[in-house]
């Protein structure tokens with residue numbers, strides 16, 4: 001029997017609504033849901049492959065336990081018992097603080113990943129917490145925290161209304177957007193140009209996004225912070241600064257003026273590889289446009305000056321009066337954000353409340369740099385990592401120096417991985433607990449709604465039944481039960497009910513809350529009968545910004561309302577809301593936080609550096625997703641390949657033919673070469689997530705066309721100091737013909 005069902009796509013930040021075709025209990029097709037309030041029918045090749053991914057025969061159907069050194073299928077009860085025993089022993093002998101946790105990217109795309117890992121970390125009481133964030137967006141968290149007092153006060157380009165968009169180091173035509181949740185990013189860029197707006201792209205490669213732009217600047221990798229400082233310089237120098245409505249809400253303008261004075265376009269032009277005139281034009285055009293938004297992503301983040309660059313993106317948005325106004329960059333309001341409580345000065349934001357044991361890296365958002373995970377496992381002494389929990393991550397491929405991490409994980413006392421695949425990382429686990437495929441999982445965008453270019457609320461319940469296996473919420477809850485000392489076989493609902501009780505106690509005691517003073521039992525009794533994650537979601541929606549305040553605002557959101565609107569509820573365009581967002585002690589935007597002012601000195605010193613030599617950058621592909629979609633026939637073929645792109649003049653000069661050898665601080669690789677004019681001279685690009693040739697994995701198709709692991713070129717010693725983020729773009733390499 002053929003049916004259709006709606007399901008939000010969990011494969012990237014665009015969160016498209018899909019219409020799945022279901023035949024006899026299997027997903028056999030996926031198309032864009034034209035009635036989805038947010039995506040209006042958009043879909044990409046990954047979403048269209050939903051069925052193939054859901055049904056991939058290499059997905060683990062049952063848990064694996066290591067027996068006599070070999071991972072073998074086990075029952076769920078045996079697997080949880082093994083986790084209880086393995087983790088229990090390490091916690092008993094060395095304490096919960098000796099357990100490391102690594103959280104990978106898909107945690108941002110699952111209900112379970114949003115709700116349960118914090119409870120596991122709290123249950124352990126560990127500071128050995130690592131995630132994909134320090135391979136990705138951590139610099140943005142730090143700059144937002146320092147400027148606005150909240151590390152999650154994301155400044156998102158108002159794509160639908162802006163007149164002038166500057167994209168720096170992002171390729172949304174391929175990535176479909178990141179830290180700016182927009183279904184059909186390509187369509188929105190075309191619409192911008194159609195309505196007479198302009199698109200500027202700053203990227204060392206002429207990407208698909210750059211090809212669409214009115215103007216493309218191709219800087220040397222790693223130099224955007226200097227370029228943006230020069231833009232600020234021009235704004236001051238030519239009297240173009242206009243804070244507009246922000247004028248009374250900004251501190252530190254004079255400090256920024258003083259700092260920027262050292263970064264004239266003419267001073268940085270060689271370092272950036274961009275003409276001074278082009279930088280001046282960039283600045284003038286930003287000011288001339290009625291509204292403008294500067295948006296930076298991976299290329300401004302995972303670089304040597306990542307936090308400085310992320311900060312300067314918003315410095316320029318502020319100096320041109322484009323922050324918090326329609327057409328500029330704005331703060332989304334998620335349906336699970338707490339109901340705004342008006343302006344209250346906050347405690348601000350700081351990092352370095354503790355430091356990593358071996359290299360002394362500062363904590364950032366209670367995390368340590370993933371680039372330091374291997375040394376924390378390997379180095380003996382008090383606080384050494386003795387056990388690992390990985391959830392939805394593949395750091396052996398995604399983090400620097402995978403060979404070292406591979407060895408380190410091999411030596412860890414006990415490891416449990418929650419992951420649907422046996423891959424380069426999970427092959428080291430003692431127990432693998434596979435979550436069910438997406439068709440059997442619920443979806444709500446806890447994280448990404450706070451990044452959406454239009455406010456909205458959508459929920460997908462599981463499309464298909466669980467068939468006797470636990471969902472990921474239950475898997476993670478049972479790990480939490482072990483750590484709470486309650487026992488894995490207790491009722492997992494206990495975990496959710498405890499969160500509900502604590503949250504409502506706090507909320508009802510807060511005079512600013514819409515449920516202030518109400519009895520907790522009364523509110524708890526109003527939550528729906530159903531899975532714990534649904535009860536928590538309903539609670540969050542009801543005390544949230546659009547919520548029904550448990551009946552006090554009868555028109556407000558509840559989970560039932562979302563279920564009754566399967567194509568979603570549109571909550572309107574982004575609204576100015578700076579006063580609600582600001583949590584700095586001063587109550588102002590801190591344009592010149594001391595940590596950033598100090599770090600600018602490091603940049604100033606770099607501007608004089610030699611600019612010869614090759615720099616390596618990354619590249620994404622439309623039919624790939626980090627390391628874990630190379631196992632699907634529909635996505636793995638054709639141009640989705642692990643090749644080294646280089647400029648023809650570089651290839652000719654070096655005598656490089658079909659194959660090159662690339663050497664970096666962490667190792668060397670022999671790679672097939674793709675010569676193209678679409679990359680700046682002196683720059684090479686190689687995608688990440690490849691290198692599926694380690695053996696002992698269960699992704700057969702991927703292993704058959706493994707590619708190479710670009711992160712092996714990187715020894716992980718170079719981090720953006722303020723955020724602990726690994727430098728993945730703009731790493732110096734040597735390249736030559738492979739003999």
Ligand SMILES: Nc1nc2c(c(=O)[nH]1)N[C@H]1C(S)=C(S)[C@@H](COP(=O)(O)OP(=O)(O)OC[C@H]3O[C@@H](n4cnc5c(=O)[nH]c(N)nc54)[C@H](O)[C@@H]3O)O[C@H]1N2
Nearest residue numbers: 104105132135136392393394395398418618626627628688
């Ligand atoms: N050189 C270089 N390195 C990079 C990058 C780069 O641009 N260049 N990009 C970095 C970035 S931005 C990121 S986000 C990281 C990603 O780093 P990771 O998150 O460590 O790696 P992924 O490849 O995304 O691995 C995701 C894992 O989640 C599993 N998974 C998929 N769906 C589910 C699910 O529903 N539940 C669970 N529990 N598991 C699931 C997959 O099987 C896979 O093992 O890589 C980083 N590494």
Ligand SMILES: Nc1nc2c(c(=O)[nH]1)N[C@H]1C(S)=C(S)[C@@H](COP(=O)(O)OP(=O)(O)OC[C@H]3O[C@@H](n4cnc5c(=O)[nH]c(N)nc54)[C@H](O)[C@@H]3O)O[C@H]1N2
Nearest residue numbers: 169170171175178221222297298299620621622625626729
């Ligand atoms: N199809 C597909 N979609 C994805 C993913 C995927 O693997 N495949 N991964 C998802 C994830 S985890 C993330 S975080 C997002 C990332 O989303 P994006 O940031 O949009 O994606 P990237 O392709 O990494 O874009 C980074 C761009 O920066 C450029 N660049 C590199 N170095 C520099 C530099 O120093 N300066 C400047 N100005 N530019 C530079 C690169 O050439 C590249 O075009 O994509 C997500 N979406």
Ligand code: SF4
Nearest residue numbers: 009012015016044047
């Ligand atoms: S753009 Fe992203 S969310 Fe939309 S269908 Fe593709 S992978 Fe899914």
Ligand SMILES: [Mo]
Nearest residue numbers: 105132135136
């Ligand atoms: Mo990412």
